[in-house]
Amino acid sequence: QVTLRESGPALVKPTQTLTLTCTFSGFSLSTSGMCVSWIRQPPGKALEWLALIDWDDDKYYSTSLKTRLTISKDTSKNQVVLTMTNMDPVDTATYYCARTLNAYSSRLFFDYWGQGTLVTVSS
Amino acid sequence: SSELTQDPAVSVALGQTVRITCQGDSLRSYYASWYQQKPGQAPVLVIYGKNNRPSGIPDRFSGSSSGNTASLTITGAQAEDEADYYCNSRDSSGNHLEVVFGGGTKLTVL
Numbered sequence: 196q197v198t199l200r201e202s203g204p205a206l207v208k209p210t211q212t213l214t215l216t217c218t219f220s221g222f223s224l225s226t227s228g229m230c231v232s233w234i235r236q237p238p239g240k241a242l243e244w245l246a247l248i249d250w251d252d253d254k255y256y257s258t259s260l261k262t263r264l265t266i267s268k269d270t271s272k273n274q275v276v277l278t279m280t281n282m283d284p285v286d287t288a289t290y291y292c293a294r295t296l297n298a299y300s301s302r303l304f305f306d307y308w309g310q311g312t313l314v315t316v317s318s
Numbered sequence: 319s320s321e322l323t324q325d326p327a328v329s330v331a332l333g334q335t336v337r338i339t340c341q342g343d344s345l346r347s348y349y350a351s352w353y354q355q356k357p358g359q360a361p362v363l364v365i366y367g368k369n370n371r372p373s374g375i376p377d378r379f380s381g382s383s384s385g386n387t388a389s390l391t392i393t394g395a396q397a398e399d400e401a402d403y404y405c406n407s408r409d410s411s412g413n414h415l416e417v418v419f420g421g422g423t424k425l426t427v428l
Contacts, residue, residue, distance in 0.1 A: 232417070234419075241404065241419055241420070241421045241422045242353075242361065242404050242406070242419040242422070243419060244406070244416070244417035244418065244419060247415065247417070255414060255415040255416065257416065258412065258416060291360060291361075297367075298415060299415070301347065301348045301349050301408070302348075302349045302351075302366060302367040302368075303348070303351070303406075303407070303408050303417065304351035304363060304366035304367070304406075305351070305353070305361075305363060305406075306363050306366070306372060308360040308361055308362070309360065310360050311360050
């Protein structure tokens with residue numbers, strides 16, 4: 196049974212760095228083809244993909260946010276970590292991690308999602 | 319990066335068929351996947367690939383694609399299908415992997 200759970204601070208101040216951890220079970224990020232993505236959703240708005248890390252430690256970022264994002268993994272702990280620097284109130288959102296399959300084919304999809312964690316950016 | 323365009327809102331009478339569309343240049347190269355999101359909940363995958371349903375998704379959900387448009391069809395919509403629906407695909411505009419989501423469609427079942 197695949198599960199993912201996001202954890203991190205609920206409140207950060209502007210200019211601070213956000214660190215979120217995705218702890219997962221039911222699959223291994225060392226298995227070929229396995230990837231984990233981070234996706235966020237501002238209140239009342241659409242989903243936005245942020246970053247992806249694959250089983251081989253290759254990393255990809257949203258073009259619009261790549262200067263602020265870093266994704267990493269700890270395979271032994273079944274964790275993926277996302278850091279986002281220079282947080283701003285517009286970054287207030289629910290942040291999700293999701294298992295990602297077929298990332299390098301024409302059929303990429305997110306089959307399991309965490310419940311999400313709401314991060315508010317405010318002084 | 320490229321964009322995926324969805325109608326903001328669609329309504330359907332209970333038991334009728336509704337089609338939700340997603341348009342974008344990336345869909346000429348990549349399949350869309352579709353997600354259902356109910357208030358306060360995480361998205362749930364309902365369609366992926368050419369027309370594949372994950373285990374547990376009712377067969378009234380189906381997907382199709384033509385040119386730059388992908389469609390999610392619900393045949394015999396039920397009250398519990400009222401939700402926001404998002405499409406996504408890989409982004410074809412760059413030379414590296416990137417993913418794009420549509421703006422979402424709010425489905426109301428009347």
